[in-house]
Amino acid sequence: MDLEIFWFCLIVVFWSGYFLLEGFDFGVGMLLPFVPRTERERGAMFQSIGPVWDGNEVWLVVAGAAIFAAFPAWYATMFSGFYLALLLLLFFLIVRVVSFEWREKGDSPRWRALWLWVNAIGSTGIALVWGIGLANLIHGVPLDSNGDYGGNLVDLFHPYTVFAGLAFVLLFAFHGANYLALRTSGELLDRVLVAARWLAIPAMLAGTAFLVWTVVVAVDRNDKDVFPVVLPAALGIAALALAALLAFTGRYALAFTMTAVGTVAAVATLFTGLYPRVMVSSPDFGNSLDVAGAASAHYTLAVMTVVALIAMPVILLYQAWTYYVFRARITGEEVEPPDALAPPTSGPAAG
Amino acid sequence: MRVMAFTGVLMFLIAAVGAFLLWKQRLEKARWFLWAAIVGIAFPYIAATAGWILTEMGRQPWIVQGLLKTEDAHSPSVGTAWIAVSLGMFVGLYLVLGILDFVLMRRYARPDRPPTAEQLPTPAVTY
Numbered sequence: 517m518d519l520e521i522f523w524f525c526l527i528v529v530f531w532s533g534y535f536l537l538e539g540f541d542f543g544v545g546m547l548l549p550f551v552p553r554t555e556r557e558r559g560a561m562f563q564s565i566g567p568v569w570d571g572n573e574v575w576l577v578v579a580g581a582a583i584f585a586a587f588p589a590w591y592a593t594m595f596s597g598f599y600l601a602l603l604l605l606l607f608f609l610i611v612r613v614v615s616f617e618w619r620e621k622g623d624s625p626r627w628r629a630l631w632l633w634v635n636a637i638g639s640t641g642i643a644l645v646w647g648i649g650l651a652n653l654i655h656g657v658p659l660d661s662n663g664d665y666g667g668n669l670v671d672l673f674h675p676y677t678v679f680a681g682l683a684f685v686l687l688f689a690f691h692g693a694n695y696l697a698l699r700t701s702g703e704l705l706d707r708v709l710v711a712a713r714w715l716a717i718p719a720m721l722a723g724t725a726f727l728v729w730t731v732v733v734a735v736d737r738n739d740k741d742v743f744p745v746v747l748p749a750a751l752g753i754a755a756l757a758l759a760a761l762l763a764f765t766g767r768y769a770l771a772f773t774m775t776a777v778g779t780v781a782a783v784a785t786l787f788t789g790l791y792p793r794v795m796v797s798s799p800d801f802g803n804s805l806d807v808a809g810a811a812s813a814h815y816t817l818a819v820m821t822v823v824a825l826i827a828m829p830v831i832l833l834y835q836a837w838t839y840y841v842f843r844a845r846i847t848g849e850e851v852e853p854p855d856a857l858a859p860p861t862s863g864p865a866a867g
Numbered sequence: 868m869r870v871m872a873f874t875g876v877l878m879f880l881i882a883a884v885g886a887f888l889l890w891k892q893r894l895e896k897a898r899w900f901l902w903a904a905i906v907g908i909a910f911p912y913i914a915a916t917a918g919w920i921l922t923e924m925g926r927q928p929w930i931v932q933g934l935l936k937t938e939d940a941h942s943p944s945v946g947t948a949w950i951a952v953s954l955g956m957f958v959g960l961y962l963v964l965g966i967l968d969f970v971l972m973r974r975y976a977r978p979d980r981p982p983t984a985e986q987l988p989t990p991a992v993t994y
Contacts, residue, residue, distance in 0.1 A: 596942030603953045607960065614964060621971050665944040 519821060520811035523586040524794070526824065528787040530582055531650075532780040534575035535688075537835075539779050540772075541565040541572055543692015545612065545639025546685070548632050551696070551711050557704045558632060559620075560846045564699040566616060567842045571835050573609075578831075585820055589663055589810035590794040597657060597665025598649055601672060605645045612638030640685055647684030650783075651677040654730065654790045656737050656798025663805055676733055683726035687782065690719035690759070691775040697768035701845045712768065716760035723756040723778055727785055734789030738796050738804075745789045752781030870917035874910040881907045 544565050552558040584591040595602060611634050619631035655676050658666040693712035700708055727749040734740040759774035790796070794810050797803035811817065881903055888894040930937040 592942070596944050599942070599945045599949055599953070603956060607956060610960060610964075618967070618971070621975075662943075664942075 519814060519817035520586070520807050522821065523582065523811070523817060524787075524791065524807050527579060527582050527586065528783060530575055530579035531787070532783045534572070534579055535646075535684075535779050535783055536776050537572035537575060538569065539643075539688040540692045540695035540775075541569040542639040542643050543688040543690065544696055545635045545692070546643075546689045547692055547696070547708075547711055548636045548639075551693075551707050552704060553707070555628070558628070560700060560704055561696065562616065562619065562635075563846050564696060568835075568838055569616065570613075571838055574831065574835075582820075582824075586812055586817060587794060587807070587810040588812060590805055593659065593663050593665055593795055593805060594653070597659075597667070598652070598672070600669045601645055601649055605642060605649075608638040608641040608645070612642070639688075643684045643688050644681040647681030648672055648677045650786055651680030651730075653795050654738055654786060655733055656796040656801075656804075659795065659797035659800065659803040659805070661800075661803050663803065676729055679722075679729065680726055683722040683782075686715065686719040686722045687756075687775070687779060690715040690763075691772070691779060694759070694763065694768050694772035694775050698772055699846055701847050709766065709768070712763045712771070716763040719775075720756045720760040723782065724753045727752045727782060730782075730785050730789055737798060737801075738789060738793060739801070740789055745785060748781045748784035748788055752778050752785060755781060871914045871921070874914040874917070878907060878910045878914070881910075 544561055548558065548561055552561050580591075583594070615631040615635040615638065619628055619635075622628065649672070652672050652674075655674055658671060660666050690712065693708055693715055696708040697705065697712055731742060731745050731749050734745045735742055755774045755777040759771045759778060762768070762771035762774060791807065793804045793806045795805040797805075812820075884900060885894065885904065888897050888900055894900070926932055928936050928938065930940045
């Protein structure tokens, strides 16, 4: 197999991993204003993703870096063409990160509500922008013969791309509810299960419509045949239907597995529909960027392959270890820290 | 370069004086030194920033020495206005976050601060 095809596939794996993992912590963020009722429950929801969200974000960094190194022409066109969209995305990413750190640094209800909403809006915004951004790769953006983006921010909004953003939001909210069902307990768990049932049907319908629409766009606008693209789309539709069914019957571990499969299938459908191009040009289809034209030199790709083969198992191992360490259900109860970590309970030195 | 070297030497001197005072067991009592150490918090940042400014300015007009000029390296699809907008966003955002950070650190540094929920035994969560 050619190395550039290998790297295209690897980048799809990175995007899939990113949305599979970070998708549920975006979902938890979106549900923050609606599901918990007490301060303790809000804390429990933050804690359910607290130790893992930044590890999940590593996948985005890797996906971006892999595009930069393996397909510099793709990176150059996408990151300068989507300049304002990515600026907005960075804004959401930055304020969301801060919300995790600062919410517990103050006691006033207003302070805590502020950072809860910052997290919720950031999570929703990131999912929306990514949905719109990635859908534009296949829907087509105005490129000139030099591969330079000739549009502006408004050119990224089409019915298909905006719908893709909304589908991402609903899918991740449902994915996040299923994750919370695995990680919470007590009254919070009861309300999480209600939320999962509320989200199941809308997420399934939006996901299905997005997958069907993606196949149509791939055929109409990217000169693809129905056949290979329809396979991941069908897998995704089946997984989402099963996820909804399982959520209603309370089998949330399987429901979470199915939303994970659905998320990966959605990414796979997008990129299968995109291949062999990496960015479709519209209206001048001939200016589209393709895998061969955007790729780095063979030597660069060979070096990257060696690095990736060494680094990937390490990343997978430490992330799996993180999830293993924090596998217990979150009760929201107060936990006695180990003696070595206990803050001084008396004396003037406290604080 | 000179700024980076000066602040680097100053940091080293502060550390050396601190080590000497620690050895003499006078570290906690030497108020003048503790003040100097607080001023010293800024030095690593000044040194790093000065170093960056030096490398970025020193290699002009190249962005990759000998290969690519800065004037050829910018994105044609990103105009000056959008660069101003993005720079403004980052400056504004980090200004707000920096001020909030300062307020929080000040609050936490006060010796008479009442214990917050975080100091009480809550789940030991570290991110």
